[in-house]
Amino acid sequence: MRWRIRSFWIGSVFLLTGFLVTLAATAYFLTRIEATPSGTSVGLIVGSPTRNPSVLSAYATVLEEEGFAYEVLARQELAKWSPEVLRQKYGALILLEGVNSDLSTSEVEVLSHYVKRGGQLLAVYDAGLHQPAFCELIGVRLQNLPYDGYWSFGSPGRARFWGFTPGKYDGRGFVTGYGYGRLKYRHLRATATTASVLAWDGRNPVVTVRRCESGGAVVYVNVPLAWHKRRTDDLPLRAVLTTFLTSYARLPHLVNAPEGKGTLVVNLHVCSSAWASSLARLVEEGLIDQRLPYSLHITAGPDCRRPGDGLGFHAERPDRAELVRKVAARASIGSHGGWAHDYFAYHLVNTPSEKAKEYLERNFTCLQSITGKPVREYSAPGGNNPPWVVRWLAKHGVVAFYSPGNGGSAPQWPWLDDRPLEGRLWEFPVTPCGRWACLEELSRHHVPLDEVKGWIDELTTFCAQRRVVRTIYTHAAAYPYAHQVLRHLHDRLLELSQEGKLRVATMEEVAEFLNRRAxxxxxxxxxxxxxxxxxxxxxxxxxxxxxxxxxxxxxxxxxxxxxxxxxxxxxxxxxxxxxxxxxxxxxxxxx
Structure with missing residues (x-):
């Protein structure tokens, strides 16, 4: 009997405790629901729209490309609305770098109430630098002492969460670059006080977050994101914006991938006659597959290193022309530079523009005459792609070109003269596998096959889960190392595409979709x-x-x-x- 009474009281205590915990959790959940931002657009806060316009243009361009609605909001307008109305109008606010270091105490007060009401605020680099009250709001003490340091998330999983593409970070979560290894970024001396540190450089915080019980949050990023984008490193700005707006603010957006599916673009280059037999083998073995349309770019002339050397692919030869037609039935044919691969790439700076244009025109005309289709894709030999060539491409109906810059990022409008180029031309940045990108580089530097295959698996999973477009490139090679990787790539892509998880598309197809979507x-x-x-x-x-x-x-x-x-x-x-x-x-x- 005593056991039953004791059990009854123990059970009652557990039930009461469970009820109270559930009640508290429900109350907290309802508080978070009430505090969920009602706005569906982003407010880009600037001191003045005409001050440092290239910074505003960088943010606005990425938001347009990623499909988020936004408005430019002068800081003086903050006082027009109550924090609740401001939250209902904007699901997220972003304080851009370079134009917001001189926040007033009244502006900080408005932003503080916005966050306490459940608003989501992103502050970048020197925003609020000279305002102690703002440093208290973000939970980070800032000093006007810039320096260059690394950027580490501590693990690959955290780097992926923050939108950094597999291949753009190492095993410890450090951000890396094609040809460079670990990259350095501009930071300010800073100390986290009440904020949680999400990324660091070893000494100073690089990404922090300070949360409120209402569900509001302040994310601080200690990197001038627009400054780096304007210097051909677009991914940090794009990764931070998309992660903040989807994982924190959770705003509606127009997905920038065909049919809302993650998409991989595979770009193969044929530079000279050295790749002719391997290209034929890839076609025969089905590794260039109509079900998985690749973009294959050819330097079509008879020479390679210098005029008259006879080392070029020579697409006009009957057997080579027939091979090109076979490939064209399975892939999209693009132009790889102008007529003589090495000569065009390494003499472009010193070659008169009219002569260089002649090389480009000959390559385009040759491929078009063989395939019967216009050439609408391009890749620069040696990555040498000066601004005048980009403008020439736009003028001649090209809609997509590969780029070794902005590594690991999404297709984007080319950035020339410190602003986006208007028109229908899209830049497709290459995603590297760590420090290297093409299979020849990976093989030469003894990167293990399993590591490369693992990168392919992670990259395709990343594209599928985040529903983004990424591009990889290599040459049409069939030596054992390359053949094994290309076989693994083909089988992986075929499996995911048949499951409906991932699309494989050509540069032209993606660019045409993006132009229509725009x-x-x-x-x-x-x-x-x-x-x-x-x-x-x-x-x-x-x-x-x-x-x-x-x-x-x-x-x-x-x-x-x-x-x-x-x-x-x-x-x-x-x-x-x-x-x-x-x-x-x-x-x-x-x-």
Whole structure:
């Protein structure tokens, strides 16, 4: 009897404790729900829109490319709204570097209340540098002492979470670059006081976060992100923005991948006759496969290192022309420089532009005459791609070119004269495998085969999970090391594509999709706590465009709008248009 009474009281205590814990957790959860930002756009905060316009342009360009709605917000306008109205208007606020070091105490107070109400704030580099109250808000004490240091997330998993592509970090989570190894970035001397450190350089914090019970958060990044983008390192800015806006602010966005699927672009180069037999073998063995369309670029002339050496691919030879036609039935044919690979690459600076243009035109004309199709893709021999060549490509109907700069990042508008180039031309940065990119480099530096295969597996998983486009490149090689890697790549891509997890597409296909997507006008407004009102239009059609909404784990749309298909993953809904329409509007309800 005593045992029963004791058991009853013990059980009652456990039940009461469980009830109180559940009640507290529910109250905290409801607090977080109430504090969830209502706004669906980003506010880019600047001291003045005309001050340091290239910084604003860098952020605005990446947001447009990544599909986030944004508005430029002068700091003086912060005082116009209450913190609650500001939160309802903007799901996230970003304090850009270089234009916000002189925050006033009243501006800091508005931002502080915004975060306490559940707002998401990203502060970059020297934002608030001269305002002690702001340093208290971000939980980091800043000093105006810039220096160059490393950037480590501590582990590969953390680097991936923050959007850094596999191959762009090492085993300890240090950010790396093609040809350089560990990269150095500009930092300020800083000390974390109340913020949690997410990345560091060994001495100073590089990424921190300070959270509020309301669900609000302040993320601080101790790197001038726009400054590095403007110097051909786009990935840090893009990775930080997309991670902050999807993992913290969880804002709706227009996915920048065809049909909302992760996509890998494989770019093979044929520089000379040395690759002719291996190219034929890859075709015969099915490693250049119509089901997995690659982009294959050829230097078509009869010479390579100097005029008259006879070492070129010589695409006009009947047997080579037939090989090119076989490849063209399975892949997209592009131009690899101008007519003589090494000569064009290494004499381009000293070659009169008219002569260089003649080499380009001959290469384009030759390939077009063989395939019967216009050449719309390009890759620069030796990575030598001066601005005048980029403009020439844009003028001659090319829509995509490979680039060794901006390594590991997404297709993007070329950045020339400190601003994006207008038009239909897209730059496709190469994703390296650590310090090297093509298989010849990896083999020469004795990178183990298993390591390269593991990188391919991680990269394809990354693209599939984050629904992004990335590009890799090598030569059309068939020696044992390269053959094993290309076989593994083919089998991996075929498996993922057949499972519907990943797409393989040519540069031209992705560029044409991005050009059509860029014409889209769209608006998403919240309706209460469980709905969205959506309007979008595109003169060339909505089919294949995808909108992403965060619904929360275990939540779904009550019903789908006609002609739209939904996929649910990790709390997100990816809504893809499957009908021929140029405009649509509908209301979404979450359950």
């Amino acid at each position: 014409l889209t006008t769209w608006r998403v407004n919240r309706q209460g706590r469980d709905g969205y009102q959506v309007e979008l239009a595109n003169p060339e059609g909505l089919n294949g465009l995808t909108l992403a909404f965060y619904l929360g784990h275990g939540h779904f749309l009550r019903e789908l709008p006609p002609g739209w298909q939904a996929e649910y993953e990790n709390g997100w809904c990816y809504l893809t248009c499957r009908k021929n329409a140029t405009s649509d509007s509908f209301t979404l309800r979450v359950e």
